Amino acid sequence: MSKKPGTSEKSEVCTEHLRAIHDTLDVLNGKWKISIIGSLRFGKKRFMELQREVEGVGSKMLSKELRELEMNELVKRTVYDTKPVTVEYELTPYGKTLETIIDEMANWGRSHRKRIMHPVNQLDLQDAISHL
Amino acid sequence: MSKKPGTSEKSEVCTEHLRAIHDTLDVLNGKWKISIIGSLRFGKKRFMELQREVEGVGSKMLSKELRELEMNELVKRTVYDTKPVTVEYELTPYGKTLETIIDEMANWGRSHRKRIMHPVNQLDLQDAISHL
DNA sequence: GAAACTACTTTCCTTTGGGATACCACTTTC
DNA sequence: GAAAGTGGTATCCCAAAGGAAAGTAGTTTC
Numbered sequence: 253m254s255k256k257p258g259t260s261e262k263s264e265v266c267t268e269h270l271r272a273i274h275d276t277l278d279v280l281n282g283k284w285k286i287s288i289i290g291s292l293r294f295g296k297k298r299f300m301e302l303q304r305e306v307e308g309v310g311s312k313m314l315s316k317e318l319r320e321l322e323m324n325e326l327v328k329r330t331v332y333d334t335k336p337v338t339v340e341y342e343l344t345p346y347g348k349t350l351e352t353i354i355d356e357m358a359n360w361g362r363s364h365r366k367r368i369m370h371p372v373n374q375l376d377l378q379d380a381i382s383h384l
Numbered sequence: 385m386s387k388k389p390g391t392s393e394k395s396e397v398c399t400e401h402l403r404a405i406h407d408t409l410d411v412l413n414g415k416w417k418i419s420i421i422g423s424l425r426f427g428k429k430r431f432m433e434l435q436r437e438v439e440g441v442g443s444k445m446l447s448k449e450l451r452e453l454e455m456n457e458l459v460k461r462t463v464y465d466t467k468p469v470t471v472e473y474e475l476t477p478y479g480k481t482l483e484t485i486i487d488e489m490a491n492w493g494r495s496h497r498k499r500i501m502h503p504v505n506q507l508d509l510q511d512a513i514s515h516l
Numbered sequence: 517g518a519a520a521c522t523a524c525t526t527t528c529c530t531t532t533g534g535g536a537t538a539c540c541a542c543t544t545t546c
Numbered sequence: 547g548a549a550a551g552t553g554g555t556a557t558c559c560c561a562a563a564g565g566a567a568a569g570t571a572g573t574t575t576c
Contacts, residue, residue: 266426266437272493273422273486279496283564290405294398299523305398310565315524335573336522346499353492354405356485361404363481364411415534431553442535447554467543468552 276353279324284309284317289347290354292327296342326350408485411456416441416449421479422486424459428474458482 280286284306291297291305303314318341321327326347332338343351412418416438423429423437435446450473453459458479464470475483 263437266423269425269490270419270422270437270439272490272497273418275493275497276489277418286405286409287402290402291398293401300521305395305402307402308565310567311524312526312566313564316564331523334522336520337524337572339523349495350492353485353488356488357408358401358404360482360485361407365404365407367478432551443554444536444556445534448534463553466552468550469542469554471553 279326280350282313282317282320284313285321286354286357288314288317288321289326289343289350290358292341292343292347293351293354296340299339299341302341321347411458412482414445414449414452416445417453418486418489420446420449420453421458421475421482422490424473424475424479425483425486428472431471431473434473453479 280289287306287309288302291302297305299311299314302318303309303311306314318327318329322329325344328342328344328347330340330342332340419438419441420434423434429437431443431446434450435441435443438446450459450461454461457476460474460476460479462472462474464472
C-alpha cells in the first residue's frame with residue numbers, strides 16, 4: 253500500500269461533511285433567517301406579524317431576508333388585493349424540509365437554558381446572569 | 385370567552401420556540417463555530433489540522449472561536465508538553481449533543497446541492513452557476 | 517383634506533466582524 | 547546563530563452587515 257488508507261479516507265469524508273454544512277449555512281446566513289423560518293413554522297404570517305414576533309428586526313432587514321428566502325424557494329409570498337394590501341408569507345414544501353434543523357436547534361436551546369439555569373457551580377451562575 | 389384562546393396560546397408557543405432558537409444561535413454565533421464543531425465531530429484535532437480543514441479561517445479567528453467554544457464547555461483543550469508544544473482540541477460530551485444539529489445541517493446541505501445540480505428549469509440553472 | 521393603515525424602500529450612519537501581517541515564546545535541527 | 551516548526555497574540559485596517567428614521571403608494575376612514 254503506497255498511501256495510508258485510513259487517514260486519507262477520513263479526511264475526504266470530513267471535507268465533504270464541511271462542504272455540506274457550508275452549503276446550508278450559505279442559505280441560512282443573515283441575522284434573522286432562522287428566526288423567520290422558526291416563526292413561519294407555526295403557519296402563515298403577515299409582514300407586520302412577523303416583525304412583531306421576530307424581536308428586534310427592522311422592516312428593512314425583514315423584507316431583505318424574506319426576499320432572499322423567497323429566492324431560494326424556501327418561502328412563498330402571496331399578495332392579496334384587499335383595502336390596504338395584505339401580504340402573507342409561508343414556508344414552501346421545500347422550506348418545510350428545514351423544520352427538522354430548526355426544531356433541533358429549539359430543542360437544544362431549551363435544554364441549554366435548563367443547564368444554565370441549574371449551574372454546576374457558582375462560576376456558571378455568574379456566566380448565566382451576565383448573559384441575561 | 386373574553387379572550388381568543390387559540391391565538392394567544394399559539395403566540396406563546398411561538399415566542400418560546402423563538403427564544404430557544406435564539407439561545408442556540410447565541411452559542412453558535414461567529415463565522416466558523418459550526419464548521420469547527422463539524423470538523424471535531426470526526427475526532428480530536430490539533431490547531432494546525434483544524435486550520436487546514438476549516439477552509440479560509442485565519443489563526444486569529446480560529447483561536448478566538450475555539451476559546452469561546454471552550455468557555456461554553458463545548459470543546460476541551462489539552463496541552464501536551466512535547467518538543468514543540470502540542471495542543472489538541474476535542475468535543476466535550478456536552479459538545480457532542482450538538483452533533484445532531486450539525487449532522488442535520490450536513491444532510492440538508494447534501495440534498496440541497498443535489499437539488500441545485502438537477503434544476504427544475506433553466507432559471508434555476510442560471511442561479512446555480514452564478515453561486516459557484 | 518388630514519390621518520391612518522399596510523407593506524415596504526431609501527438614505528444615511530455606525531458597528532463589528534474578520535482579514536492580513538507581523539510578532540512572540542519555546543525548542544530542535546542544521 | 548539562523549532557520550524552522552508549533553500554537554498562538556497584537557495591531558491595524560476595511561468592507562459589509564445592519565440599525566434608525568423618514569419617505570412612498572394606494573386606499574379608507576373621519
